[in-house]
Amino acid sequence: MATMKDVAKKAGVAVGTVSRFVNNKGGIKESTRKKVEKAIAELNFQPNEAARNFKTQQSKTIALIIPTIWHPFYSEFAYHVEREFSQKGYKTLLCNSQNDAEREINYITMLEKNKIDGIVAITYSKVIDQYISSTLPLVSIDRHFTEDVVTISSDNYAGGQLAAQVLVDRGCQHCAYMGSVSEIENESMLRSKGFQEYLEKQRTKTTFLILNEPVEDLEREIRQFLDVHPYIDGVFAMNDKWAAIVMNVLKEMGRQVPEDVQVIGYDGARMSKDALLTHSTIRQPIEEMAKRSVTELLNIIAGSKVNSKVVLPVNYFEGNSTKKP
């Protein structure tokens, strides 16, 4: 028996558009309407009245897939996503995938079966690519998939440039970038690119510590790197977790932050709404990214026009790990 998904595929439209057609929601272009009607006739699609009603009552649910909710960035992001969906009348299913592709595919299957209406995903697992397509109502954070999948990220390149600019302005003579890379390409790799290109233009010396995921003993790697390059007086860490570890290692080595070495992180997530950031960092607009994810996903579901790539501006937070200007 043909499903709405089959009709959508045959008509070359989003599932949401077929749903709007079937439920007489309007707002569909005449040319689109004809395509859907044709596909319905050809497939002999019969919207099951009972199931449809049941669905109309039951749906309005989206899934939020994140590696783990037990992490400040993801919990802050999830907080805003759930609040925003709730205001739009949607319930949010939580999935701590821990990058387990099987769990992620499980939710994509639910989506294909119309058990949920859409997915907001932060995923770094490998095999997921083949399951993602632009016909699915899915918004991806940071990771750009092939095809026309909607991706939302902060301006990682500008963030890297901003970190470099601050370190140079505050007197650093020899900067370092510290971060890891995995097989899965994602937007966050632009952080080191922006950092490097800014410093090249400034002719400021830069050294890189790039480790492959998974990293075995990060503290030891950082300590060795700082031992070999004792002249480093400014560090841009790939995220705040790395920044915290760098500051710990420096403390153990008897080097003062920010007097001897200035450190800037990335993310700016706080562990709770009333917590304060202490160290200097490039802040991602987490609330804005969450709200935009919701807007874009609801646009896909409604069959409206969407932006396939949304890049949101970052800003610098002045903490206690850089010298005052």
Added chain:
Amino acid sequence: MATMKDVAKKAGVAVGTVSRFVNNKGGIKESTRKKVEKAIAELNFQPNEAARNFKTQQSKTIALIIPTIWHPFYSEFAYHVEREFSQKGYKTLLCNSQNDAEREINYITMLEKNKIDGIVAITYSKVIDQYISSTLPLVSIDRHFTEDVVTISSDNYAGGQLAAQVLVDRGCQHCAYMGSVSEIENESMLRSKGFQEYLEKQRTKTTFLILNEPVEDLEREIRQFLDVHPYIDGVFAMNDKWAAIVMNVLKEMGRQVPEDVQVIGYDGARMSKDALLTHSTIRQPIEEMAKRSVTELLNIIAGSKVNSKVVLPVNYFEGNSTKKP
């Protein structure tokens, strides 16, 4: 038209029991089976075949109601709850209630309509009492409702005693408890009770700072209290957030932790799986509480025997805010 809920009410059994009966799942006592059969006959209950099948596919969903996911305790708890439900084949709906009773009631209504199978709730809102009953598959954390509602908490009383014992053992002569109270009674109030009773037995001097929620300017209140009682050399704070604020105020006052004042918090939640605790605290068994919530809720849904009150043991974490023994 009669629903499973109506049948459950009439038969005086859990909705889960009626569901098991209708779906021929077995495991129902003969006497219970008779009650259900009688109620079905009297109400002329007709399980809708289509809806039932749909439900069988669609359900297996529970709701997790917490004040906010953007907080280490709740995100650690939610992480384990979702992981555990997932392993049992259940999906988890996330609700950041922010103590908005309307949102909480919304989920209770979903439960009554069988759109979800159960609720795990951490709630401090006022009007919720009248909506909660022991016939609903609901597990409450920390807050004890009237009737026979399942409550899970850490051993707050023993935690208070343990904090007092550590402070006395480490040489404190004059201890203080600092915390707030709200109109909603919950198990966490036993922390101060355990603390007080231990110190009374030891004839150790104790002073209390108890503020009414909502607290306007906590820093100022704590500073005033410490100004008025300069001899205090040990503080037990109601939770880790308070402990952090107490330590900040002490630092601003030029008093050393733990040399001048020792501080112990409560909770022991970490902001992520690989984060470390730094200060001394009474650790709630968060993973165990989450897993037990899942077990007890699934028992209610299955119509099995449940414990109406589960109290799990706490332990002391030796951090840098107390003197070494």
